[in-house]
Amino acid sequence: MQKVCQNCKKNFSLEQEDLNFYEKIKVPPPTFCPECRTARRIAFRNERTLYKRTCSKSGKSIISIYPENTPFPVYDQHVWWGDDWDAADHGLDYDPTRPFFDQWLELRNKIPRISLLNINGINSDYVNNSEDNKNCYLLFAAQQNEDSMYGRLVYRSKFAIDNDFVQDSEFLYECVDCRKCYQCLYADNCESSIDLLFCFNLRDCQNCIFSTNLRHKNYYIFNQPVSKEEFEMKKNEIFSSYEKLEWAKQEYEKFKEKAIVKYSHQIKCKNATGDYMYNCHDTIYGFDAENTKNCKFVADAEGTIDCWDMNNTYYKPELNIDIMGALQTYNIKYSVYLMYSSNSEYSDSLHNCDSCFGCIGLKKKKYCILNKQYNKEEYEKLKGEIIENMKKEGVYGDFLPPHLSPFGYNETLAQEYFPITEKEAKEKGFNWQTETSGTYGKETIKEENMPETIEEVTEDILNQILVCKDCKKNFRITRGEFDFYKRMNIPLPHKDFECRHQDRMRKRNPRKLWHRECMKEGCQNKFETSYSPDRPEIVYCETCYQQEVY
Ligand SMILES: [Zn+2]
Ligand SMILES: [Zn+2]
Ligand SMILES: [Zn+2]
Known part of the structure; x- marks a missing residue:
């Protein structure tokens, strides 16, 4: 079935598997294309734009994903988790004469929001969407790290500075998509390796520079064997200035x-299309997905089963549609940040809840609508009535509309994956944040006066204000960073952490697929690949790749 997206006006197709799924969970087909659906979801996720503001309850100065003047109260995360307030105190009666989302917004503006999602952080105040980090700074979507900073999707790592999508590693710098690596700098797609510098897709290697697609090698430069002395000389040369x-x-x-590349970064996957997938089965359009089964349009997803349209979902969410941010949810529709909850729709920030519709910020509740408590029969009846009214309004079966997001589009993950201008964002109904944090023009060292080598940098740098050579924003060097650069012999960066992150993200493939043919002569295998046809890499199918690289 072909449809036209109500936002971008492009055609998109609904396959039989889509229709079967919508039928199974009893929802009408969406009216937005997959890409617009994703952008609408992740426009509700601000991971990395942090502000200083006051807690609306305690009055204390806190770090938050919300700036000072929000239309809703913001509570320090420890206060928010406390038992001395209840979002159910603000319940609204449903008014059938008014649009449902107007009432939703009215409720949203009354309910305190959590300052940050930073669970069990120790000495790690500037960390968000994260759990169990110690001595960390500006890490996002990160778990169980120590002494690490500047990164997204960093797991179980130590002394990892400026990395994205890395796991189980130590002493990493400027790496992407690396697992079980030690002392690697500027490595991407590497695993179980030590002392790599500027390497791509190495496994079980040591002491390699400028190398690609190697297995079980030691002392290589440009994919050629070298002596230990040659290796040391090259390494020192690179970091000399x-x-x-x-x-x-x-x-x-x-x-x-x-380099020869495989059409998709997939390991142990079966019947899967997408990229950066690990142990995924029957998953279509999965990106950064792990252990998923029978899913479509999922990204940053782990353990997801029988789900369509999911972003940032973990701990085995099952039978859900169109959610951003979920931990262990069951049968949830069109919602954001639902944890350990089930059978709920159009809700935001629920914890341990069941059977809630249009609710915000509730904990341990059942049969609530717009945060008001009902009994089971009343709940079912009113829910049915609201859904009928929403269908008449033409809004049931699509995600929460973008103006309900508490963030400006430019503060969210949406700007990272689908960048647009302020004008475009406003035309599409998204919010925009004009008061961004940070300073310009306050630098005490100009870029041309930056020290060339790390040897000449003294502790005085900790008192200086630097300037990003790309966006001209001011930035500082922290103590942990300074110690790390000294220890690893790395010259100071000339860009702020945001531009460094963007540079790394450009090394990763986009979340888009092209239908292409294997480039090995004589092979006619076709596949869906995230390597666009105009890219220089030699793209092989699985079989041809295995013959060349393994
Ligand atoms: Zn669209
Ligand atoms: Zn910058
Ligand atoms: Zn082939």
Whole structure:
């Protein structure tokens, strides 16, 4: 079935598997295309834009994903989790004469929101969407790290500075998509390796520089064996100055372009399309997905079963549709940040709840609508009535509309994956944040006066204000960072943490698929790949890749 997206006006198709799923969970088909659906979901997720503000209850100064002047109260996370307030005190009576989402917004503006999602953080105040981190700074969507900073999707790592999508590693710098690595710098897609510099797709390797697709190798440069002395010399040369390091980045990019790549980053997957997938079965359009089964349009997802349209969902969510942010949810529709909850729709920030409709900020509640308590019969009856009215309004079966997001589009993950201008955002009904944090023009060292080598940097740098060479925003060097650069012999960065993150994200493939053919001569296998046809890499099917690289 072909449909036209009500937002971008592009055609999109509903396959039989989609219709079967909608039928199974009793919802009408969506009226937005998959890409617009994703953007609408992740426009509710601000991971990394942090502000200083006051807690609306305690009056204390706190770090928050919300700036000072929000239309809703914001509670310090410890206060928010406390038992001395109840979001059910603000319940609204449903008014059938008014649009449902107007009432939803009215409720939203009364309910205190949590300042940050930073669970069990120790000495890690500037960390969000994260759990169990110690001595960490500006880490997002991160778990169980120590002494690490500047990164997204960093798990179980120590002394990891400036990395994205890395796991179980120590002493990593500027790496993406690495697992079980030690002392690696500028590595991507590497695993179980030690002392790599500017390497791509290495497994079980040591002491390699500018190398791609190697297995079980030691002392290699440009994929050729070298002596220990040659390796040490090259390594010292690269880190001898900022200028040399910049040269090395270019060399690496040029060399990497010649590598053979597999059509998709998939490990142990069966019947899967998408990218960066691990142990996924019967999953279509999965990105950064792990242990998923029978899913479609899922990203940043772990353990997801029987789900359509999910972002940032973990701990085995099952039978859900169109959710951003879920931990162990069952039968949830069109909601954000639902934890350990079931059988609920159009809700936001529920914990241990069951059978709630249009509710916000509730804990341990059942049979609530717009935060008001009903008995089972009343609940079912009123829920049915609201759904009928929403169908008449033409809004049932699509996600929460974008103006209900508590964030500006530019503060959220949506801007990272689907960047648009303020004008475009407003035309599409998204909010926009004009008061961004940070300063400009306050630098005490100009970029041209930055020290070339790390040797000449003294502790005085901790008192200086630097300037990003790309966006001109001011930034500082922290104590942990300074110690790390000294220990690893790395020249100071000339960009702020946001631009460094964006540079790394450009090394990853986009969350888009193209239908292409294997580039090995004589092979006609076709596949869905995240390598666009205009890219330089040599893209192989699974079989041809296995013959070349393993
Ligand atoms: Zn669209
Ligand atoms: Zn910048
Ligand atoms: Zn092939």
